[in-house]
Amino acid sequence: MTSSRTRATGASVAAIAVALVAAVLVAVPASAAATGSIVFTRDHDVWIMAADDPSTARPVTTDGTAAAPYLFPSQDDQGRIVAVTGGEGGQVVRMDQEGTVLDGPFSVPGGNFQDLDVRAEGEVFTYTTYQSYQTPEGFVVAPTVDFAYADGRDPAPVANPAFDSADATYSTDRAFLIDYDDDSTPWVATYGPSGAALQNWFQPCTAPTQAGDDNLGCFPSMADVTTAQDRVVVALPGIAWVPVGSRLYVFEMTGPPPAAPTFSCEIVGPEPSFSDTRSFRNPEWSPDGSSLVWELVREGEEGTGSGELFMATGLDTDCEGGFAAAVSLGVGGSPDWSAAPLGAAPGEPTDPPTEPTDPPTEPLPPGAVPEPSPVDPTEPRGAFDGNPATTERVNVSDPIAMGLAISRARFADGAAGRVVLSRDDEFPDSLAGATLTADGPLLFTPTGQLHAGTRMEIQRVLPPGGTVHVLGGVNAVSEEVEAELTALGYVVDRLAGPSRVQTAIAVADRVRQVAPGTTAVALARAGGPADNPTAGWADSVTGGAWGAATGVPTLVTDTAALHPDVAAWLSANGIDRTVLFGGTAALSDAVAGAVPNPVRIAASERTGTAAAIAASLWQAADSGPRRFTIIDGFDPDGWAYGLAAAGMASDAGAPLLMVNGDVVPDPTAAMVTGCTEVDLALIGAGSVISHPAAVQLDELDTC
Known part of the structure; x- marks a missing residue:
């Protein structure tokens, strides 16, 4: 990544911009990794194009007019487009890529719309309107950022208006906006729905690498952050009275907010x-953060779709060079770049739905350890796009959202064989549940x-x-959750016992009913020490994906001795092979000596055990990339x-490996290093799996 402080002159970029207006549209080079699709406005309607081929541009709607245009389209990763219909004072509608209305039109609190951006998973959107307020200084009208549900439900649970703030964009589970509380030095800030506090992040106008006269007219209009939270772009309008041309500032991020970014380059x-x-307006990063699309529009024509769209690629490796080689995408405005491909259907996952690996149906030879069935590593599965040149990321950072995102990536409408539901705040009852997710998602809910x-996703997939x-x-x-599920028409199968040990036994009983044929079982520790609670789930989580792929249930026991109830279950069920996850600090030699035909899969610490599970229990790909x-x-x-991702890992033949903050541990590095292609899916936003860790993983996958 270049960190050059040299910027292009206004005159040179003006010449570039003028030349681009008349440029012949060409497909974006494949090296740009311009995946997904871009929605935008043109001729008062919503349009869409494949990000790598502007010639595919076509209208989504055809009924927009100058008096009642469509404005601010934004597309989620499933291919659902949220837009304003009827002009700035209009309503919100959600549609598919063919213009078929899915929800609405519906109204949301506020005045005239100025911007709208939907979250990647599609449940919530953020928007900016101008609203009037009575203040001690008098009656004022100011931009206000707020949140609403994309399906038109009552927005009260997520509403969180931020007065005197504008133009929020969703890049992660939080929004990024411009905060004008201090008009002399506006901030890029982070914000969220449901009562989250606005947090000022950094002041783009004080970047020390810019010429002083630039900042006489520094009034940022909007900011966008890459999915991986490694790069941020800020747009500033042109100011005639300075005069200074409009600018796009790119900053490199050393980590998620509040870590301050550093200036990289500008156009x-x-x-x-x-x-x-x-x-320049509406800059939007590509899903992989390497490319940028934006609009160049004349003052007074904002929102009309009559500007010019441009794309710059390769900004992750050469910021200045990427801007210098920008290409025109044609006439349009308000671009929004989504991971959804052109042609994505409503309610279907971005990647083609997959069939789960069938568990063994015939008894295995005594003492055999089941292996997952081989999977074609070039076939898209869940979050894996089948292309080892790209690293995919499930870009959320809380348990409920993770369960929803992975479920949507795996299952088309009505395609799940079951749903597994667990609490969202503690792990003990979830430890054994991953084995049931071969043909259904693991979703989370608060206890009460x-x-x-989660309710909507259950209704969608089941x-x-x-x-x-x-x-x-x-x-x-709670019983209230169970009653609601019953009222929705579902059969509730509560798998529970007086402790996590007996709950795992109840799950194992059900696994043997739905996936009969194996006489093996996995065994993991039931909990970790008080000063290291994450040790209590680490081995169960990495082993859970193997369980989902093979139909082998997981039981848990105390470290020092085999729990009597587990011993009784092993005897009663004719188990003839026991796979122990973890070393003697997790499961003692006494435990190993009390189970049938023990096979210990372990290393000196959890990341090594995860790598050992991958190397010892999963079949390596015969050809193509390893996953x-x-x-x-x-x-925490x-x-x-990890448990939510177990079913997807099973689908894709992609065992779980671990990072530790910014560090890629040696056992993980050894698994992904080498000349054989490696395809990776990162489970979590940049605040979960950091940009430094993601970069290390990509660098290891080289000869």
Whole structure:
């Protein structure tokens, strides 16, 4: 990544911009990794194009007019487009890529729309309107950022208006906006729905590498952060009275906010005049963070779709060079770049739905350890796109959102065979549940009530009459949740016992009913020491994906001695092979000596054990890339991310490996290093699996 402070002159970039206006549209080079699709406005309607081929541009809507245009389209990663219809004072509508209305039109609180951006998973959008307020200084009208549900539900649970702030964009689970509380030095700030506090982050106008006269007219209009939280772009309009051309500033991030970013490079637009001022607006990063699309529009024509769209690629390796080689995408405005491909259907995952690996149906020879069935590593599965040149990321950072995102990536409408439901705040009852996720998602909910997003996802993937396996007793998932599921028409199968040991036994009983044929079992520790609680789930999580792929249930026991109930279950069920996850600090030699035909899969610490499970229990790909699913094995919520990803890992033949914060441990590095292609899926946003760790992983996958 270049960190040059040399910037292009206004005159040179003006010449580039003028030349680009007349450029012949060409496909973006493959090296740009311009995946997904871009929605934008043109001729008062919503349009869409494949990000790597502007010639595919076509209208999504055809009924927009000058008096009632479509504005600010934004597309989630499933291919659902949220837009304003009827002009700035209009309503919100959600549609598919063919223009078929899915929800709305509906109204949200506020005045005239100025911007809108939907979260990647599609449940919530943020928007800016101008609203009037009575203040001690009098009656004022100011931009206000707020949040609403994309399906038109009552927005009260997520509403969180931020007065005197503008133009929020969703790049992660939080929004990034411009905060004008201090007009002399506006901030880029982070914000969220449901009562989250606005946090000022950095002041783009004080970057020390810019010429002093630039900042006489420094009024940022919007900012966007890459999915991996490694780069941020800030747009500033042209100011005729300085004069100074519009600018796009790119900053490199050393980590998620509040870590301050450092200035990298800029592009400066044509020098403005009082009769002709053109500004860069709506910069949007590509899903992989290497490319940028933006609009160049004349003052007074914002939102009309009559500007010019540009794309710069390779900004992750040569910021200045990427801007210098920018190409025109044609006439348009308000671009929004999504991971959804052109042609994505509503309600379907971005990648083609996959069939789960069938568990063994015939008894295996005594003492055999089951192996997952081989999977074609070039076939898209879940978050894996089948291309080892790209590293995919499930870009969320809380358990509930993770369960939803992975479920949407795996299952088309009505395609799940079951749903597994667990509490979202503690891991014990979830430890054994991953084995049931070969043909259904693991979703999470608060104990007291069924989370609205989880309810909607259950209704989407599971036909009425289907089974929801609830993990744990009523103190884990309440009777109220069970009653709501029953009222929705589902069969509730509560798998519970007086402790996590007996809950795992209840899950194992159900596994043997739905996936008969194996006489093996996995065994993991039931908990970790008080000063290292994440050790209590680490081995169960990395082993859980193997369980999902093979139908082998997982039991848990105390470290020092085999629990009597586990011993009784092993005897009663004719188990003839026991796979122990972890070393003697996790499961003692006494435990190993009390189980049938023990096979210990272990290393000196958890990341090594994860690598040993991958190397010893999973079949290596015969051809094409090897696949791995990456979690942070030390994050407090890592248990939820790993268990939710177990079914996807099973689908893709991609065992779980671990990072530790910014560090890629040696055992993980050894698995992904080499000349054989490696395809990786990172489970978590940049605040979970950091940019430094992601960069290290990509660098290791080289000869």
